[in-house]
Amino acid sequence: MGWTQAEQQELDAILKKYPADRKLSAVLPALYLAQREKNWLDDDDIEAVAAALDIPVTHVHSIIGFYTLFRKEPTGKYMVQVCTDLPCALRGAEGFYKRFCERMGLGPHGGTTEDGLFTVEEVVCLAACDKAPMCQINLEFFESLTDDKIDEIIASLREQALKG
Amino acid sequence: MGNELLEKYVLFRHRDVENIHQIDVYRANDGYKALEKALKEMQPDDVTNVVKASGLRGRGGAGFPAGVKWSFIPKNISPKYIVVNADESEPGTFKDREIMTFNPHQMIEGIILTAFAVGAAAAYVYGRGEFRTLFLGRLQAAVDEAYEKGYLGKNILGTNFSCDLYLHLGAGAYICGEETALLNSLEGLMGQPRSRPPFPAVEGLYAKPTVINNVETLTNVPPIVLNGSDWYRQYGTEKSPGTKIFSLSGRVNKPGNYELPLGVPIRYLIEECGGGIIDGKEVKGILPAGASSAIIGPDKLDTTMDYEAMAAAGTMLGSASFIILDETVDAVWAAEKNVKFFKHESCGKCSPCREGTFWLTGVYRKLREGRGSKEDVQLLETIIGQMEGNCFCLLGEFAVPGVRTSLNLFRSEYEALAVAEKETASQKSPVHTLF
Numbered sequence A: 001m002g003w004t005q006a007e008q009q010e011l012d013a014i015l016k017k018y019p020a021d022r023k024l025s026a027v028l029p030a031l032y033l034a035q036r037e038k039n040w041l042d043d044d045d046i047e048a049v050a051a052a053l054d055i056p057v058t059h060v061h062s063i064i065g066f067y068t069l070f071r072k073e074p075t076g077k078y079m080v081q082v083c084t085d086l087p088c089a090l091r092g093a094e095g096f097y098k099r100f101c102e103r104m105g106l107g108p109h110g111g112t113t114e115d116g117l118f119t120v121e122e123v124v125c126l127a128a129c130d131k132a133p134m135c136q137i138n139l140e141f142f143e144s145l146t147d148d149k150i151d152e153i154i155a156s157l158r159e160q161a162l163k164g
Numbered sequence B: 001m002g003n004e005l006l007e008k009y010v011l012f013r014h015r016d017v018e019n020i021h022q023i024d025v026y027r028a029n030d031g032y033k034a035l036e037k038a039l040k041e042m043q044p045d046d047v048t049n050v051v052k053a054s055g056l057r058g059r060g061g062a063g064f065p066a067g068v069k070w071s072f073i074p075k076n077i078s079p080k081y082i083v084v085n086a087d088e089s090e091p092g093t094f095k096d097r098e099i100m101t102f103n104p105h106q107m108i109e110g111i112i113l114t115a116f117a118v119g120a121a122a123a124y125v126y127g128r129g130e131f132r133t134l135f136l137g138r139l140q141a142a143v144d145e146a147y148e149k150g151y152l153g154k155n156i157l158g159t160n161f162s163c164d165l166y167l168h169l170g171a172g173a174y175i176c177g178e179e180t181a182l183l184n185s186l187e188g189l190m191g192q193p194r195s196r197p198p199f200p201a202v203e204g205l206y207a208k209p210t211v212i213n214n215v216e217t218l219t220n221v222p223p224i225v226l227n228g229s230d231w232y233r234q235y236g237t238e239k240s241p242g243t244k245i246f247s248l249s250g251r252v253n254k255p256g257n258y259e260l261p262l263g264v265p266i267r268y269l270i271e272e273c274g275g276g277i278i279d280g281k282e283v284k285g286i287l288p289a290g291a292s293s294a295i296i297g298p299d300k301l302d303t304t305m306d307y308e309a310m311a312a313a314g315t316m317l318g319s320a321s322f323i324i325l326d327e328t329v330d331a332v333w334a335a336e337k338n339v340k341f342f343k344h345e346s347c348g349k350c351s352p353c354r355e356g357t358f359w360l361t362g363v364y365r366k367l368r369e370g371r372g373s374k375e376d377v378q379l380l381e382t383i384i385g386q387m388e389g390n391c392f393c394l395l396g397e398f399a400v401p402g403v404r405t406s407l408n409l410f411r412s413e414y415e416a417l418a419v420a421e422k423e424t425a426s427q428k429s430p431v432h433t434l435f
Helices: A005-015 A023-035 A043-053 A057-066 A093-103 A147-163 B023-028 B033-041 B044-054 B066-071 B096-102 B104-118 B129-148 B179-186 B215-219 B221-227 B229-233 B266-273 B307-312 B331-345 B351-368 B374-387 B399-409 B411-417 B430-434
Strands: A078-083 A118-123 A135-137 A140-142 B081-086 B122-127 B164-169 B210-214 B243-250 B256-261 B283-291 B321-326
Touching: A005 A023, A023 A043, A023 A057, A023 B164, A043 A057, A078 A093, A078 A147, A093 A118, A093 A147, A135 A147, A140 A147, B023 B104, B023 B129, B033 B104, B033 B221, B044 B066, B044 B104, B044 B221, B044 B229, B066 B104, B066 B210, B081 B104, B081 B179, B081 B215, B096 B104, B096 B129, B096 B215, B104 B122, B104 B129, B104 B164, B104 B210, B104 B215, B104 B221, B122 B129, B122 B179, B129 B164, B179 B210, B210 B215, B215 B221, B221 B229, B243 B266, B256 B266, B266 B283, B266 B321, B283 B331, B283 B399, B331 B351, B331 B399, B331 B411, B351 B374, B351 B399, B351 B411, B374 B399, B374 B411, B399 B411
Parallel strands: A078 A118, B081 B122, B081 B210, B122 B164, B243 B321
Antiparallel strands: A078 A135, A135 A140, B243 B256, B283 B321
């Protein structure tokens, strides 16, 4: 990819947070920046991060593999992550997730919708146990959900996406 | 204002004062007065000493006295760092997010006071990646305000003391709540724990002396510095002073965060705060410290919620994340849920955790699919026996107490699932029978 001018400026600002000889500390923020545009990382993105921080490409791959929020495969425009851990499950999150997947036309393990807009997955605790069922969509919290409420949210995102 | 047991909130001040996340509102309500007092009237050691005298204990789970931790920082080495653990990721925990969203300046003031106490010139708040919106939005705005008003940056309030504060996001890994794994992650490595010694107080971030405290712990610091240790000790018990945020979730009518003095009975949290159990059912089990808890039964409902009483009841207070199971809950299902969480989050560094959680999930699945025998129930005990005391870090050990106490308290449910005959020798390869 290479960084756009605006991205390069953001990257410079990020690097200022850490001691000059500790550029490696910026690997997570640099990966977030590289992933921002299309929601996943291709080989060029990964190489750009490695080059920006003077680190081997293999190290960047190990970081991507270790943390759950980076992806090397194309995903939907919206990542919908539903928590089904114990506290959420005690308030109906498993049934909520299963019904949601069905209505989205997906199997019980989620996946990406045919129009490529939504990738749905089950995740572990998101620190909102008192407001289950809940999910994050592109890392924004949506809490105290019902079937109707999530359908409305999805419909409005779909509308937004179609408008461009 | 406040609640029945607390005239005014100490930590959740946003519930008393509207818009306290804005610096002007915070300042109009005693905000940053503790910092002014410290910088103008106190020596750094005085700050450490008042926190020591208050008896404030770490709120992230370990309960280690905060002032004592600060006093381990060597004076003659620089730079020094403050690292704030905001990696709130264990099932059942959701208190730090509320503090940072609605009362961020009190945490920020606590961080600056801690930096002054130990002589640190830089602080990092490490938040879980899923807090991205909060960190880039509300929390960064609060940090910017603090810089504008001269509470951060060079020569704070015209003194010689300078301190910078940076926000740093993880990217989805429970293990980064373990303090040395957090340090590795902040340094740009995989978030795997380090061996101790050296302890972070001596060699922490970038191998320099580092104080690591939880968000809630640091949020206690401004009121302690402003009002003194005697004022703080009016709350709580002799050994567990102060107030604490109790996060209540599971089968109660009103789940949520409740700030209460330490030492209140569990029954009060469930019945008075939480409005009792859904549909008037009975309590079956309580996980007082999130998914890593030793489970206790309803016979312990009158146990008081402080560090000592919870330990005496065979469990721990931890971060006070109370997950409530009622009589409708399948105990084996609940235990399997948590075991799956620990398997998913194992960092892979040590085999007792990596392999142990793998085998536990396999045996649980086999039992719950009706393919298990009594030997499989025994096998669960064997596995946790091999994990306990052998994991590289505490987060590996965390998978053990839930399984052990679930087996002890709800044995008959496990045995009811153990329907299969004992395997014959020819079938005995565990790989084939498990998967």
